[in-house]
Amino acid sequence: MENKRVILAVALSFVVLLGWQFLFPPQPQQPAPIQQQSVTQNQNSNTASNGPVSNQFPDPITTTAIVSAKGTRLKVETPLYSAVINSQGGLLENFQLKRYKETIDPNSPDVDMVGENALNKAPMGLILNGIATWVNGVWAYEGNDLSLDGDKIGTLIFRGDVEGFRIERRLTFHADSYLIDEDVRVLNVSNPSGQGRLAFTTATKSLSSEDDQYNPTRIAWFGPEGLDTEDSRDDLKETGVSVTGALNWGAIDSNFFILALLPEFKEVTIKGKVQDDIFRLAAEKTVSLDKGIERKLACSYYFGPMDPVAMAKAPGDLGSAIDFGWFDIIAKPLTIALEWFNQYVHNYGISIILLTIAIKLLFWPLSQKSYKSMEQMKRLQPMVAKLREKYGDDKERLNKESMQLYKTYNVNPAGGCLPMVLQIPVFFGLYKALLGTVALRHADFITYLPFTDIIWLADLSAKDPLYITPIVMGATMFLQQKMTPSAGDPTQQKIMMLLPLVFTFMFLNFPAGLVVYWLVNNVLSIAQQWIITRKVKN
Numbered sequence: 001m002e003n004k005r006v007i008l009a010v011a012l013s014f015v016v017l018l019g020w021q022f023l024f025p026p027q028p029q030q031p032a033p034i035q036q037q038s039v040t041q042n043q044n045s046n047t048a049s050n051g052p053v054s055n056q057f058p059d060p061i062t063t064t065a066i067v068s069a070k071g072t073r074l075k076v077e078t079p080l081y082s083a084v085i086n087s088q089g090g091l092l093e094n095f096q097l098k099r100y101k102e103t104i105d106p107n108s109p110d111v112d113m114v115g116e117n118a119l120n121k122a123p124m125g126l127i128l129n130g131i132a133t134w135v136n137g138v139w140a141y142e143g144n145d146l147s148l149d150g151d152k153i154g155t156l157i158f159r160g161d162v163e164g165f166r167i168e169r170r171l172t173f174h175a176d177s178y179l180i181d182e183d184v185r186v187l188n189v190s191n192p193s194g195q196g197r198l199a200f201t202t203a204t205k206s207l208s209s210e211d212d213q214y215n216p217t218r219i220a221w222f223g224p225e226g227l228d229t230e231d232s233r234d235d236l237k238e239t240g241v242s243v244t245g246a247l248n249w250g251a252i253d254s255n256f257f258i259l260a261l262l263p264e265f266k267e268v269t270i271k272g273k274v275q276d277d278i279f280r281l282a283a284e285k286t287v288s289l290d291k292g293i294e295r296k297l298a299c300s301y302y303f304g305p306m307d308p309v310a311m312a313k314a315p316g317d318l319g320s321a322i323d324f325g326w327f328d329i330i331a332k333p334l335t336i337a338l339e340w341f342n343q344y345v346h347n348y349g350i351s352i353i354l355l356t357i358a359i360k361l362l363f364w365p366l367s368q369k370s371y372k373s374m375e376q377m378k379r380l381q382p383m384v385a386k387l388r389e390k391y392g393d394d395k396e397r398l399n400k401e402s403m404q405l406y407k408t409y410n411v412n413p414a415g416g417c418l419p420m421v422l423q424i425p426v427f428f429g430l431y432k433a434l435l436g437t438v439a440l441r442h443a444d445f446i447t448y449l450p451f452t453d454i455i456w457l458a459d460l461s462a463k464d465p466l467y468i469t470p471i472v473m474g475a476t477m478f479l480q481q482k483m484t485p486s487a488g489d490p491t492q493q494k495i496m497m498l499l500p501l502v503f504t505f506m507f508l509n510f511p512a513g514l515v516v517y518w519l520v521n522n523v524l525s526i527a528q529q530w531i532i533t534r535k536v537k538n
Contacts, residue, residue, distance in 0.1 A: 057121070057201070057273065057280055058132040066091070066134060074156055075145040078175045080304070082110075085124075087141040089134025090158040090169045092124035092202075095303045100257075104442050104458050113259055113303045115205030121278045124301065126184065127199040128165060137162035148175035164191030165289070177313045178304030186287070187294045194291075199271075199284035200261055200299040206279065207254035214435055214511075215255040217279060219272035222320050223247040233274055240273030248316035251302075252279045255436040256461075258306050262316045264298040305438045308335075324436060330429025335437055342439070348460055349445025352434070352513055356520040359430075360528075363423055367525065371532040376411045427518075434460070434513040445516065460513035467508055469515040474504030476522035483529050 071088035084093040096110040114123050126133045137160035146154035151174075158169040166189050172181040186198065207217040210233065218231035223245050230241050243250075250270035251260035261270075261283040269284040287295050302314045311319045324331035334355065341351035360367075383405055391398040406412070434440060445457040449466065456466055464470060477500035507515050 057271075057275065057282065058127060058130055058135075070139075072141065074141065074143065076154070076156075076173050077145075077147045078173065079149055080176070080178055083173075085156060085171065086134075087158060088139050089122075089125055089137060089160060090139075090156075090171060091119075091122050091134050093119060097257075097304060100305060101442065104444070104455075111257065113204060113257065115278075117276070118203045118205050118278050121203035121275065121280050123201070123203040125201050126167065126169065127197075127201060127282065127284075128162060128167070128186065129193060129196045131163060133160060133162045133167060137167070146173060148173060151176055161189075164189055178302055178310055179314055180301040180303070182299050182301065184297045184299075185294055186289065186297075188289045188291045190291070191289070193289055195286070196289040197284055197286050198295075198297055199282040200263065200301075201280065201282045202252065202259050202261060202301065202303075203278055203280045204252055204259050206277065207252070207257050217252065217254045219250070219279070219281065220253055220321055221247055221250040221270045222317065227320055227323050230272070236272065236274040236279075240271065242269060242271045244269045249318055249321075250281055250283055251318075251321055252281050253306065253321055256306055256438040256441050258302065258304065258311075258318075258321055260302040260314070260318055260321070262300040262302065262314060262318065264300070264315075306436070307438055322436070324429070324432035327425060327429040327432050330425055331433040331436075334426075334430050335433045338433070338437070339439065347445065348440055348443040348513065349457060349516060352445075352460070352516050353520050355430075356517050357524065359426060360521060360524045363426075364528070366422060367528055368532055371529050373412060375533060376409070380405065380409060380411060430517060431514055434511055434517070437461075440511070440513055443513075445512070457512050457516075460516070461511050463509045464512045464515060469512060469519055470504055470507040470510070473507060473515055473519040473522060474500045476519060476526060477503055480522060480526055480529070483526065483533070 066086065066088045071086035071091070073093065074085045074087060076083040076085065080099065081095060081097050083095045085091070086093055092114060095113040097113065098110055100111040102108045102111055122132065122134055139158055139160040142157040142159070143155060146156070148154050153175070154173050156171045156173075158171075160167045160169075166187040168185040170183045170185075172183075174181075182200070184198070184200075186196075188194075208215040216231040218229045219236060219241055220227065220229040221241075221243055222228075223243075228243070230236060235241075244267070246266050247263075247268050247270055249260050249262045250272065251258050252272070253259070259281070261281060263283045263285065265285050267285070269282075271282045271284060273280050283299060285297060287297065289295060300315060302311065302318060304310055306322055308319055308322055311321070322332075337358065338348070338351050338355050341354045342348055345351055345354065384402060387398060387401050387405065391401060440461045441459070443460045445460055447456065447458045448454060449456040449468075454466070456468070457464065478497070481497055481500060507518065
C-alpha cells in the first residue's frame with residue numbers, strides 16, 4: 001500500500017509537471033534590474049554613462065520606395081543561402097535559406113529570414129545619431145553580384161555621405177557559413193556633433209506563430225550573466241528591452257532560427273522591440289565623432305538555423321542561444337546521440353526509436369528492480385491488510401510493524417518508485433531536445449499512413465495530425481496500469497486508471513517525435529514488466 005502511494009505521488013507529480021509545461025510554458029528568466037530597464041525616454045544613471053539611450057527606432061521610408069527610386073539590388077549566392085543587398089545604405093532585402101522550406105511541401109518557398117513586411121523596418125540598416133542613414137544619405141557601391149562556393153569569401157562595399165558624415169560599410173560573405181562580417185568607418189567631415197551613437201540593426205517577421213506556446217519568437221541576449229530572453233509580445237510592443245553591458249550578442253530567435261548581431265566592441269546597448277508585428281533589434285555603441293577623426297567599428301551578423309555546428313563558426317559564444325533550460329545538461333547529450341544514430345539510419349523517427357531503446361537499456365537494471373519490488377509488495381498486501389485491521393487505530397505501531405514486515409522479507413517500500421523518479425529528468429531532457437532541435441523540423445518518419453495517400457508523420461516537430469500515436473500511447477499506458485500490481489484502496493486504483501486518459505489528452509498536441517519516444521518506451525516497459533512478472537511467479 002505504501003509503495004503504491006509513493007508511485008501514485010510520483011505519477012501525479014509527473015502529470016503536474018507535464019500539465020504545467022502544456023498549459024503554462026516556462027517564462028524566461030528576468031534579468032537583474034541593474035542590467036535591464038523598461039525602455040522609456042528617461043533612462044537611469046546606469047545607461048546614462050554611455051550616452052542617451054532610446055528604444056524609439058527611426059521610422060524609415062518604405063524600403064520598396066527606396067529600392068525603386070535609388071537602390072541597386074546586389075545578389076549574393078552561396079550553397080547555404082541567397083541574399084539581396086540594396087546599395088541604398090546596404091539594406092538587406094531578403095535572406096533565403098536554401099536548406100529549409102516554409103512547409104513540408106518540397107515545392108514550398110525557401111525560408112526567408114527577412115520577410116516581405118520586414119522590409120519597411122530596414123534590416124541591416126545603419127543608424128547614426130538617430131539618423132536612418134539609408135534614408136538621408138547619398139550612397140554608392142563597389143562590387144558586383146557574388147556567387148560563392150567551397151571556402152570562398154566575397155566583399156561588397158557601400159559608401160555614403162550622411163549629414164556631414166562619410167560612411168563606409170564593408171560586408172564580407174562566406175560560402176560555408178551563415179555569417180556576414182561588417183567593418184564600418186565613420187568620418188566626421190562637417191557635422192557639428194562630437195559625440196555619437198552608431199547602431200547596427202536587423203528586423204524580421206515573426207519566426208513562429210504568435211499563439212505557438214512551444215516555439216515563441218523572442219529577443220535574446222548573452223553576456224557575463226549568461227543568457228536572458230524576453231518573449232512577451234505585449235511587453236515587446238509596449239516597452240521593448242534595452243540592456244547595456246559587456247554583451248556578446250543580441251538576437252531575434254525561435255526554436256529553429258535566429259538572427260543575431262555580434263558586435264566586436266565591448267560595451268554595447270542591445271535594444272529590441274516589436275513594431276507593426278515586426279521584430280527589430282539594434283546593437284548600439286557610443287563613439288567619439290570629432291571632426292577629421294575616423295572611427296572604426298565592426299559587427300557580424302548570423303542569419304540562419306539554430307544549428308550547433310553552424311553556430312560554432314560564429315564568434316561570441318553564439319551557440320549559447322541553444323538552451324534547454326533546467327534540463328540543458330541532459331538534453332544536449334541526447335541531441336548529440338540522436339544525430340549519431342541518424343547518420344547511420346537517415347530517418348529521425350527510427351533514430352528516436354533507437355535512442356529510446358538505448359535509454360531503456362541504460363535504465364534496465366533500475367526498471368527491473370522497480371518491477372520486482374512492486375511484485376514483492378503485491379505478495380505482502382494480505383499481510384499488510386491484516387496489520388491494518390489489527391493496528392488501524394495506532395498509526396505509530398502500524399508503521400513500526402509494517403517496516404518490520406518489509407525488513408523481514410527484504411522489501412524496500414520505495415523500491416518501485418525510485419527508478420521512476422530517476423527517469424523523469426531524462427524524459428524532460430528529451431522533451432526539450434525534441435522540441436527545440438532544428439534537425440527535427442520537417443523531419444519525416446512515416447510520411448503517409450500505410451496503404452493510403454494521407455499525410456501522417458511527415459513532421460516530427462509537429463503534432464500527429466491524425467492523433468493515432470497519442471491514442472495508441474494512451475492504450476499502452478492503460479495496459480501498463482492493468483499489469484501493475486494494484487493497491488487495496490479503490491480510490492487510488494481509480495486515480496491510477498485515469499492517468500492514461502490524462503496523458504493522452506496532454507500528448508495530443510505534443511510533437512510527434514516526443515509521442516513516438518513515449519509510445520516505444522511504453523511498449524518496451526510492458527515487455528520488460530511481463531518478463532519480470534513471469535520470473536517472479538516462477
